[in-house]
Amino acid sequence: MQVPYNYLPFQFANPKPFLEDWKRLISSSEFTLGPFVEAFEQKFAAFVGARYCISTNTGTDALILALKAAGVRPGDEVITVCNTFYATVGAISAVGAKPVFVDCDDRYQIDVRQIPGAITSKTRAILPVHWGGCLPDIERVAEIANAAGIPIVEDACPATGASVNGRHAGSFGAVGAFSMHPLKPLNVMGDGGMVVTDDFSLAEWMRKYRNHGMVDRDHIDFWGVNMRLQPFQALVASRVLDTVNDLVRIRNRNARQLDAAFEQLADFVQVPKRPAGHVETYQLYMARFVRRDELLRFLIDRGIEAKVHYPLPLHLQKAAASLGHERGDFPESEKQADELVTIPAHQYVTPEQIDYVIRTVRAFYNC
Numbered sequence: 578m579q580v581p582y583n584y585l586p587f588q589f590a591n592p593k594p595f596l597e598d599w600k601r602l603i604s605s606s607e608f609t610l611g612p613f614v615e616a617f618e619q620k621f622a623a624f625v626g627a628r629y630c631i632s633t634n635t636g637t638d639a640l641i642l643a644l645k646a647a648g649v650r651p652g653d654e655v656i657t658v659c660n661t662f663y664a665t666v667g668a669i670s671a672v673g674a675k676p677v678f679v680d681c682d683d684r685y686q687i688d689v690r691q692i693p694g695a696i697t698s699k700t701r702a703i704l705p706v707h708w709g710g711c712l713p714d715i716e717r718v719a720e721i722a723n724a725a726g727i728p729i730v731e732d733a734c735p736a737t738g739a740s741v742n743g744r745h746a747g748s749f750g751a752v753g754a755f756s757m758h759p760l761k762p763l764n765v766m767g768d769g770g771m772v773v774t775d776d777f778s779l780a781e782w783m784r785k786y787r788n789h790g791m792v793d794r795d796h797i798d799f800w801g802v803n804m805r806l807q808p809f810q811a812l813v814a815s816r817v818l819d820t821v822n823d824l825v826r827i828r829n830r831n832a833r834q835l836d837a838a839f840e841q842l843a844d845f846v847q848v849p850k851r852p853a854g855h856v857e858t859y860q861l862y863m864a865r866f867v868r869r870d871e872l873l874r875f876l877i878d879r880g881i882e883a884k885v886h887y888p889l890p891l892h893l894q895k896a897a898a899s900l901g902h903e904r905g906d907f908p909e910s911e912k913q914a915d916e917l918v919t920i921p922a923h924q925y926v927t928p929e930q931i932d933y934v935i936r937t938v939r940a941f942y943n944c
């Protein structure tokens with residue numbers, strides 16, 4: 578049996594509805610921003626429960642835009658985690674700020690207890706990542722940030738469809754950034770991103786900055802750049818957004834089946850805690866496994882396209898050399914890098930395939 582990681586061939590097996598949407602776009606010639614992009618922005622803001630959504634061409638640019646809007650300037654410090662995708666820290670670096678790492682907890686999310694100790698007079702933002710589509714203890718992050726008067730910029734890139742106590746990812750901070758990379762729960766056929774905020778003046782500033790600072794064709798208020806979402810992708814996003822709640826539900830069903838089986842294998846597998854009130858997107862279904870590298874080979878050899886996100890934490894990457902970290906600085910992230918496996922649990926994985934994954938893991942551990 579094959580259990581593929583990449584679901585795009587299934588998701589876009591029928592391109593017809595998208596081609597129909599694109600015909601409308603082509604006949605309108607609305608190729609830069611315009612009504613299709615605006616309609617998607619309004620729909621996404623309503624989905625998240627935020628006042629404003631400003632779309633961008635990537636999630637990375639959404640993070641850069643969000644950090645700039647939050648007032649992060651060259652020389653400032655931004656607190657974040659080292660078990661994330663490169664773009665989180667790439668964005669901090671792109672605005673000239675210094676990433677200040679804290680470790681993650683055993684749910685692979687920012688260890689909230691470590692945030693207060695990382696705050697200095699230079700801290701200009703706290704950037705929790707909803708790693709794998711799961712929120713950290715975001716309510717506690719918000720309490721700490723509010724008490725310190727520091728804005729939160731949420732890296733909600735993998736978290737469209739995730740929530741805590743009914744409140745959507747991205748709506749807890751001053752600004753939330755999302756990605757529509759093809760393997761995110763809300764995806765497009767290429768790249769796309771967006772920021773959300775409830776703050777009118779931040780929204781206005783971001784709307785202008787992502788479009789050259791323009792107020793109209795002949796006037797700019799300040800120097801900006803082009804971070805615009807392509808209308809072709811806005812149409813894809815709008816259609817896929819209608820499916821997000823359903824696909825998250827199916828992924829949760831798959832995750833529950835995996836969790837229940839792995840909890841029986843506690844000598845070999847450690848499943849993260851799933852606190853009440855949290856809805857995860859399972860952009861990555863991750864657990865920690867004994868003899869990880871051998872297991873990974875075993876699964877792949879048997880048609881299960883398991884992965885590791887990621888084998889080297891950011892503080893040990895060459896790109897982070899100037900920060901002066903060494904192995905042992907963030908033990909939880911390092912342990913996870915050594916033990917985590919990501920198992921396909923997306924919306925096209927059936928209960929039979931999940932059962933096959935479970936049987937294969939059991940066979941590996943002889944139990």
Ligand SMILES: Cc1ncc(COP(=O)(O)O)c(C=O)c1O
Pocket residue numbers: 635636637638661662664665706707708732734735755756757758768769770
């Ligand atoms: C946590 C996280 N942050 C940021 C990004 C960057 O998004 P994009 O690829 O759309 O630039 C990604 C995904 O790619 C991500 O997983």
